[in-house]
Amino acid sequence: MALFDDAYTADPHPVLARLRGSGPVHRVRSAAGIPFWLVTRWDEARQVLTDASLSKRQPVDQLPAPLRAALATQMLLRDPPDHTRLRRLVSAAFTGRRVQALEPEIVRITDRLLDGLATEAEPDLIGRFAVPLPFAVICELLGVPEEDRGPFRAWSDVIITGGSGPAGMAEAMAEIVAYFRDLIARKAARPAEDLLSALLDVLDDGDDLVGMALLLLVAGHETTANLIGNAVYLLSRWPDQRDRLRDDPDLLPALVEEVLRLASPAATSTYRVTTRPTTIGATTIPAGEQVLVSLLAVNRDPERFAAADTLDLERGDAGHLAFGHGVHFCLGAPLARLEARVALGRLLGRFPDLRPAVPAEDLRWRSGLLMHGLEALPVRLTGATGP
Template structure:
C-alpha cells in the first residue's frame, strides 16, 4: 500500500476496488472516519468501523433524501467536467433514497405487495431455474460460473417476480451493470436514460394489461387513498430490479469463490448440509455483495468517535469494512461457516434494512446447495490472483469466475 497523506483525501482507485480490505484494515486502526474521493470524483467521508457504521445507519441527522442533495453533489464534485445527474435522479425517488414520512409510506406500499406468501411461492421456481441452468452447464467441462449460473438465476427470478418479459432480460442486465459500476459519467447517464424509458413503458404495460406479478401489485397498491406516482413506480421498479438481482449475483459468485479457496470449509459443508444457512450468513459477513452503501448526508453536525463531520457532508459507510471489524467479529479475516455472524450488516440496519433479504438468502441457499450437489468435483479453473473484481464501489463481485465442473 502506498503512503497515505493524513490531510489529503484518499482517491479510491482501481487498486482499492481490487483489494479494499487492505485499506479498510488501515483506516479502522488509524482513521476510521476519513475523507475520500469516489471514482466519479465526489468527495465524501468514509466510515469503516462497525459501531460508527451502525451509528450512521440509525442517526436522525443523517438523510438519504438524495433528491434534495443535488447541490451537495455539485459542491463536492472534484471533477473538472460539468456533471448532470438529471437522468440518474429520475430513478432515485425510491424508498432507499427517502426519509420518513415518505419512506414510511413507500415501504408500507411495497410491504403490501412484497409478501412472504408471494416469496414462498417462488421457492419451487427458483429450484426449477437452478436445475435448468445446471443441466445446461453439465455438458461442459469448464464454464464461467457468473455468466452461466450466478447472473441468469437471480435475473430470471426477479424478472419473473416483477413481470419483466423474457425478451428484455439481456438488455436490462447490461444496463444495470453499467449503472452499478464506476463507469464514466457519460456512460452512466446514457444507461440511466435508457432505464427510465424502459421502465416508463413497463409500468404503462402493467396498467394496460395487469398480470400476477409484483409490479402490477405495486401499480394497484394503496395506503388509504394514496397510490404510488408514476415517478415513484419507475424508481421502485428500478430499485427492486437492480437490488433484487445484483446482490444475489454477487452472493452466489462470492460464495463459490470463498468455498473453493477454503477447502476445509467446503468439506465441512459437504459433510453436513445443515451448515448451509449459517454458511450463507458467514459469506455475507466475510465477503458480502455490497461494499460501500449508497449516498447519505448530514443535516446537522455528526460526532463519530473523535471526528465531527460538519453539516452538509456526504457520509458513506463501508458495510464490507464494518463486517470485518475485529471489535465485533473475532478473527474477522478468517472464514468460518460455524461461527455466529449475528449482527452482520450485509443487508444494512434500521429502517433501510433490505426488504429483499429473505429472497436473497433463499436464492443463495438453493443456488449454492444445488451447485455443490450437482458437481462434487467443482474447482477453480484459474489461479485465485487472476480473478478480478468489478470496478464498483457499491457492488463487491467478480467480473468472471471460471470453474472446472469435473
C-alpha cells in the same frame, strides 16, 4: 487519503484493516477525487445507519428529466416520513409469502443454468450462472415478459456495470425508464400475478412505481450475483469449511450469512448526508458532508467478530451489516438469502468438487465504490453428479 485504486480493488482488506485500526472515521477521496467520510468500525456504523439526522436525499437536478423524476422519488433516496409511507406500502406487496412462492421457479431457473454449465469445460460461473440467475428471478418477480428480456438485460447490464461510460449509462437508463412506464401501463390494463401488478394497487404515482422497479432491478441483481460468486471463491480458500458443508448441508444458511459478513457483496452503504454537525466516535463531521459506511471493513471488525478474517460456518451470531440496519434495512434481503441458498445448494450438490480454474491472484475484482464481486470466475466442474 485516496482509496479505490487498482491495488485497493484487488485486495481492499489490508487497507481497510489499517484504517479501522487507526480510528472509526476517516476523510477519504474516491478514485474520481470526490471527498467523503468513511466509517470503518461496527459500533459507529450502527450509529450512522440509524441516525435520522443523516439524510438519504441526493441531488438529481443535473439528470435528464425522465431520470430525475424516477430517481428523485426512489425509496432508497427518501427520508422519513416519505420513506416510511412508501416502504409500508411496498412491504404490503413485497410479502414473505410472495418471496417464498418464488422458490420453485428459482429452482427451475437454477437447474436450467446448471445444465448449461455442464456442457462447458471451464465455464465462467459469474457470467453463466451467478448473473443470469438473479436477473431471471427479478424479471419473474416484476412480471417482465420473456420476449422483452433480451433488450431489458442489455440495458440493465449497462446500468449495473457502467461499462459504456456516462453517456451510455444515461441512454440505457432512459431506455429502461421508458420501458418500465410502458410495462406499467400494460399491467394497469391487464393485471397479472406479479409484483408490479401488486404495486399498482398500493402506489398511485407513476414515478414511485418506476423508481421502485429500478431499485429492485439494480439492488436485487448484482448484489445477489456477487453473493453467489463470492461464496464459491471463499469456499475454495477454506476447503475445511467446504468439507463441513458437504458433510452437513444444513450449514448452508450459515454459509450465506458468513459470505455476507466476510465478503459483503456491497462494499459500502449508499451515501448519507449530514444535515447538522454530527459526532461519530471522536470526529465531528460538519453539516452538508457525505458519509459512507465501509461494509467490508465493519463486517470484519475484530471488536465485534472473533477471528474476523476467517470463514467459520459455526460462528452462530450473524450480526453483520451487509443488508444495512434500521429503517433502510434491505427490503430484498429475504429474496437474496433464498436465491443464494437455492443456487449454492444445487450448484454444490450437482458439482461437489467444483474449483476455480485459475489461481486466486489471476482473478479480477470489479472496480468502483459500491459493489464487491468478481468480474469472472472460471471453474472446473469435476465430480459432477446428475441433475
